[in-house]
Amino acid sequence: MLLRKILMNKFLSAFIVCFAFMTLWAQASGAAASPGNTVVVDAGHGGYDAGIVYNSPDGMQTNEKDADLRIARAVISTLRAAGTEAFATRPVDRYMDISQRARAAQAKSPGLFLSVHLSSTGAFNIYVTSLPQDQTDPGQFYLYSNRQRPYIGESRDFASALEQSIKQAFPNVSVLYTEIPLPLLDMIGAPAVMLECPSPAYLNYRDPAVAGRIAQAVAGAVRAYEK
Numbered sequence: 471m472l473l474r475k476i477l478m479n480k481f482l483s484a485f486i487v488c489f490a491f492m493t494l495w496a497q498a499s500g501a502a503a504s505p506g507n508t509v510v511v512d513a514g515h516g517g518y519d520a521g522i523v524y525n526s527p528d529g530m531q532t533n534e535k536d537a538d539l540r541i542a543r544a545v546i547s548t549l550r551a552a553g554t555e556a557f558a559t560r561p562v563d564r565y566m567d568i569s570q571r572a573r574a575a576q577a578k579s580p581g582l583f584l585s586v587h588l589s590s591t592g593a594f595n596i597y598v599t600s601l602p603q604d605q606t607d608p609g610q611f612y613l614y615s616n617r618q619r620p621y622i623g624e625s626r627d628f629a630s631a632l633e634q635s636i637k638q639a640f641p642n643v644s645v646l647y648t649e650i651p652l653p654l655l656d657m658i659g660a661p662a663v664m665l666e667c668p669s670p671a672y673l674n675y676r677d678p679a680v681a682g683r684i685a686q687a688v689a690g691a692v693r694a695y696e697k
């Protein structure tokens with residue numbers, strides 16, 4: 471009986487220590503991700519994954535992975551020039567899976583995360599992940615979407631700032647906002663948005679000025695979001 475009591479006490483102490491540790495860990499990881507304005511920019515695709523491949527009437531080919539990288543680099547240099555810390559998940563042309571992208575982003579404890587892609591249409595598409603509705607399922611606790619869950623309101627705020635800023639910079643282009651399940655954004659413990667820029671049929675990404683205009687719009691959204 472006594473032995474059982476001792477074991478029970480030990481079990482309870484271990485449980486309490488575990489719980490305290492988890493609480494501290496949760497506070498520490500929340501504190502690391504929320505302050506500051508470090509922006510991580512993720513260029514979609516890379517390596518053997520070219521993304522959308524567009525052949526223009528003049529016989530030139532545009533691979534989405536190259537346009538994504540050009541835009542991401544322009545965004546990073548524009549933000550850095552304004553004194554904002556900015557980093558790439560994929561600084562060069564190489565393949566990365568979404569776990570590698572999420573790890574690269576989390577390593578910088580970002581205050582904002584932006585993934586850059588191209589659209590198959592003439593519009594800009596802005597995405598925030600949509601979280602599962604059923605919060606009573608204990609299994610949900612372990613899903614990656616829990617990393618995004620505390621930030622979903624801020625993700626929507628940044629998406630809204632981005633929508634306004636792009637509309638100002640590209641007044642003749644549609645800007646659409648959508649919430650759909652996006653595994654990469656689910657894995658990010660920071661406000662996280664995906665931006666699809668118009669298809670190369672509508673914007674010539676071989677012209678560096680195009681990436682520069684998009685970068686200015688993104689930097690404007692970062693400033694507006696942080697106000």
Ligand SMILES: [Zn+2]
Pocket residue numbers: 514515521522534587588
């Ligand atoms: Zn893409």
